[in-house]
Amino acid sequence: MDRASVSLKAVQKSYGSLAVVHGIDLDINEGDFVVFVGPSGCGKSTLLRMIAGLEEVTEGEISIKGRDVTDLDPSDRGIAMVFQSYALYPHMSVRENLAFGLRMARTDAAEISRRVDQAASILKIDHLFERRPGQLSGGQRQRVAIGRAIVRKPDVFLFDEPLSNLDAELRVSMRIEIARLHRELGNTMIYVTHDQTEAMTLADKIVVLRSGRIEQFGTPREVYENPSNMFVAGFIGSPRMNFLKATSEGAGRFQIAGKIFEAQEVPAMPSVGADFVVGIRPEHIVLGEPHDLSIPAKVEFSEYLGGTRYIYCALDDGQNLVVEQRAGPDVEPGSSINLDHSSRNRLFFSTEGERLIA
Numbered sequence: 001m002d003r004a005s006v007s008l009k010a011v012q013k014s015y016g017s018l019a020v021v022h023g024i025d026l027d028i029n030e031g032d033f034v035v036f037v038g039p040s041g042c043g044k045s046t047l048l049r050m051i052a053g054l055e056e057v058t059e060g061e062i063s064i065k066g067r068d069v070t071d072l073d074p075s076d077r078g079i080a081m082v083f084q085s086y087a088l089y090p091h092m093s094v095r096e097n098l099a100f101g102l103r104m105a106r107t108d109a110a111e112i113s114r115r116v117d118q119a120a121s122i123l124k125i126d127h128l129f130e131r132r133p134g135q136l137s138g139g140q141r142q143r144v145a146i147g148r149a150i151v152r153k154p155d156v157f158l159f160d161e162p163l164s165n166l167d168a169e170l171r172v173s174m175r176i177e178i179a180r181l182h183r184e185l186g187n188t189m190i191y192v193t194h195d196q197t198e199a200m201t202l203a204d205k206i207v208v209l210r211s212g213r214i215e216q217f218g219t220p221r222e223v224y225e226n227p228s229n230m231f232v233a234g235f236i237g238s239p240r241m242n243f244l245k246a247t248s249e250g251a252g253r254f255q256i257a258g259k260i261f262e263a264q265e266v267p268a269m270p271s272v273g274a275d276f277v278v279g280i281r282p283e284h285i286v287l288g289e290p291h292d293l294s295i296p297a298k299v300e301f302s303e304y305l306g307g308t309r310y311i312y313c314a315l316d317d318g319q320n321l322v323v324e325q326r327a328g329p330d331v332e333p334g335s336s337i338n339l340d341h342s343s344r345n346r347l348f349f350s351t352e353g354e355r356l357i358a
């Protein structure tokens, strides 16, 4: 299905003279799970709240299922939103919390009961019907909040950091439940998070935002393997991609920390003597024996994570980088190592952060 479910055209938001969202164009396909990510303050919540109708649009147009909703009330947009704070009514039981919105909309009692039962069974909260929010765990409260969205049968679900109040273990299980919910319901879902793992695992497509602009819109694999620029390359992935200072030697050759490499894959090579940046992900660097194309480095410290180890090291010219090692013996701080990488795993950027692509 290629029909746009949610469409933003030149959407801008200003608070007084402060512009925080700058002309966003975005088409979200029916049934897609789209995640907004970006550093704090980049405008992801503002964008979501404008789609929800909780925040006025300064300029531009938002449509949902082909209908211009820019000036409609939240309740007329066919959306349901789930908040980080759950926003449950503390004095009502779980059943009443689930039913409340439908009761306000004067849905008939039998239909309310049917929808509430169905949502509760999808979320496995039927046994909690008589409890109040204060008698529930964080995960159960969030399930009720999601249930309240489900009963409304919205066209689009909007999630604003729904899992950030939960502990690490619960986040993982709720994340899996949200993915299951999306598979079962098939609705369009838009999800704001600053958690990369949530973004990568839940999203059909990720919107990477910076300072109120879209830096890239693509599948998790696209943003990871083929980032549009240095910002996206550095933002997606943990530990962060290494950015090494390189100097063009001409004829497709360049040097990093005194070692000469060939780069036939970059026709747009900067002129001789010009600096640029080579990006290599930590997991694409391996320790090996010294040879012509290995880069000598000194270990500064390493972190043992069980299945992997992060080795923080410094090159001869003082540049720092991190290596993610799957297995292998311990490396001692101060020891000398030799770093290898495959030319396939290099990305090239201008010093301004633009991607240099063949």
Ligand SMILES: Nc1ncnc2c1ncn2[C@@H]1O[C@H](COP(=O)(O)OP(=O)(O)OP(=O)(O)O)[C@@H](O)[C@H]1O
Binding pocket: 015, 018, 020, 038, 039, 040, 041, 042, 043, 044, 045, 046, 047, 194
């Ligand atoms: N009511 C407001 N008045 C003025 N500025 C605001 C208001 N609300 C948000 N902003 C500003 O708009 C920008 C975007 O805020 P927003 O909350 O959308 O960012 P965010 O990406 O969701 O950040 P975070 O991850 O920290 O929640 C920020 O610079 C913020 O300071």
